Structure formats: C-alpha cells, structure tokens
Amino acid sequence: MKGVLLTQRKFIYHYKNVRWARGRNETYLCFVVKKRNSPDSLSFDFGHLRNRSGCHVELLFLSYLGVLCPGFLGSGVDGVRVAYAITWFCSWSPCSNCAHRLSRFMSQMPNLRLRIFVSRLYFCDEEDSQEREGLRCLQRAGVQVTVMTYKDFFYCWQTFVAQNQKAFKAWDDLHQNSIRLSRKLQRILQPSESEDLRDGFALLGL
DNA sequence: ATTTTCAAT
Numbered sequence: 001m002k003g004v005l006l007t008q009r010k011f012i013y014h015y016k017n018v019r020w021a022r023g024r025n026e027t028y029l030c031f032v033v034k035k036r037n038s039p040d041s042l043s044f045d046f047g048h049l050r051n052r053s054g055c056h057v058e059l060l061f062l063s064y065l066g067v068l069c070p071g072f073l074g075s076g077v078d079g080v081r082v083a084y085a086i087t088w089f090c091s092w093s094p095c096s097n098c099a100h101r102l103s104r105f106m107s108q109m110p111n112l113r114l115r116i117f118v119s120r121l122y123f124c125d126e127e128d129s130q131e132r133e134g135l136r137c138l139q140r141a142g143v144q145v146t147v148m149t150y151k152d153f154f155y156c157w158q159t160f161v162a163q164n165q166k167a168f169k170a171w172d173d174l175h176q177n178s179i180r181l182s183r184k185l186q187r188i189l190q191p192s193e194s195e196d197l198r199d200g201f202a203l204l205g206l
Numbered sequence: 207a208t209t210t211t212c213a214a215t
Contacts, residue, residue: 018210019209019210020209020210020211021210021211022209022211023210023211024210024211024212025211025212025213025214026212026213027211027212028212050212051212052212053212054212055212056212057212060212090212091212092211092212094212095211095212098212120211121211122212123210123211125210125211131211
C-alpha cells in the first residue's frame with residue numbers, strides 16, 4: 001500500500017470532480033503523514049489506499065495508523081507525545097458513519113491534526129442527509145474539511161501519481177465543479193442565517 | 207430534462 005504510485009488513469013477517473021460520477025464505486029485516499037518529534041525534527045510518510053469490500057477507506061486508514069505513526073498511541077521518546085499532522089485527499093467525502101467514527105477518534109487525540117480534502121461530496125444532496133450532519137460533526141471535532149481545487153489536484157498528481165514527468169492536465173470544468181462543490185460544502189458547514197439570528201437573539205436574551 | 211454515490215451481479 002505504501003510507496004506505490006497511482007496510475008494516471010486511475011487518478012483521473014476516480015478524482016475527477018464531475019457532477020455525475022457514474023461508476024465510481026470505489027474510493028481512494030491519498031495521504032501525507034507529517035510527524036514532529038521535536039521543534040526541529042520532522043519526518044514524512046505518504047501513500048494511497050483504496051477501500052476494501054466491507055471497509056470504507058477512512059476506517060482502513062485508521063486501522064493502519066499504528067503502522068504509519070509508530071508510537072502514536074503511546075508517548076514518544078522521553079515520554080513526550082509526538083505531534084502528527086495528517087492530510088488526506090479523498091475521491092469521495094466520508095459517509096455519515098465514517099465521519100462520526102473519525103470525529104470521536106479525533107476528540108481523543110489532541111496530538112493529531114487532520115485535514116481532509118475531498119474531490120466530490122458523497123450523498124449530500126438532501127438538506128437533512130446524514131452525510132451532511134457527519135461533515136458538520138467532523139468540523140466540530142476540529143477536522144478541516146475542504147473541497148479540492150486545481151492546486152490540490154496538481155499537488156496530488158505530483159505526489160501520488162506515476163506521472164513520469166507528464167504535466168497535470170485539468171479536465172473540462174474542473175474549476176467550475178470545484179467552485180460549485182466548495183459553495184455547497186460551505187452551505188453545509190456554515191450555520192444558517194436563521195440559526196445566526198437565533199444565536200443573536202439568545203445572546204441578547206430575547 | 208436527466209444523470210451518481212466506499213456495489214452487486
């Protein structure tokens with residue numbers, strides 16, 4: 001799983017942020033794990049994972065965390081807790097169950113920072129979908145969730161794909177789709193105007 | 207206009 005680069009074809013197919021992602025019945029997760037042992041010592045690890053049948057890729061990643069982050073669960077050398085920063089790029093945003101599991105996990109791990117970039121939003125069309133609530137739960141747990149933009153696809157191409165010096169070429173509508181999905185995610189994560197008003201009234205004691 | 211989704215055949 002580690003050190004193996006994605007093929008160009010697979011990356012493009014699975015990370016394409018098209019509106020109707022027919023046939024993407026798999027999810028890929030490209031990760032970078034940054035480990036800070038001390039203020040002036042840093043190490044990296046990176047790679048990608050794909051979901052297995054019956055196990056979503058996020059939970060698969062959690063199960064590998066002990067391998068990727070030695071000493072993660074315990075304390076580091078000298079009893080000082082090592083700080084980790086994980087960034088991952090997922091072709092789909094997490095399902096409700098994974099989001100809640102991740103949130104709970106993160107709330108127990110103060111030495112871990114997680115940033116999630118997603119290409120497409122998974123089952124977020126319904127206003128009251130569980131997936132939307134799951135994303136808000138992640139946000140409350142301090143996880144940064146962001147829709148991938150051109151620079152993120154570019155970075156992934158450079159980092160996780162066997163690109164053989166071939167430059168990343170954006171597909172049609174990459175930018176427009178990214179903007180549309182970013183706005184959608186913002187609407188999901190931002191408290192609604194009426195909630196703002198309610199909070200405002202509550203503050204004023206009204 | 208409508209289309210999909212960490213499958214199930």
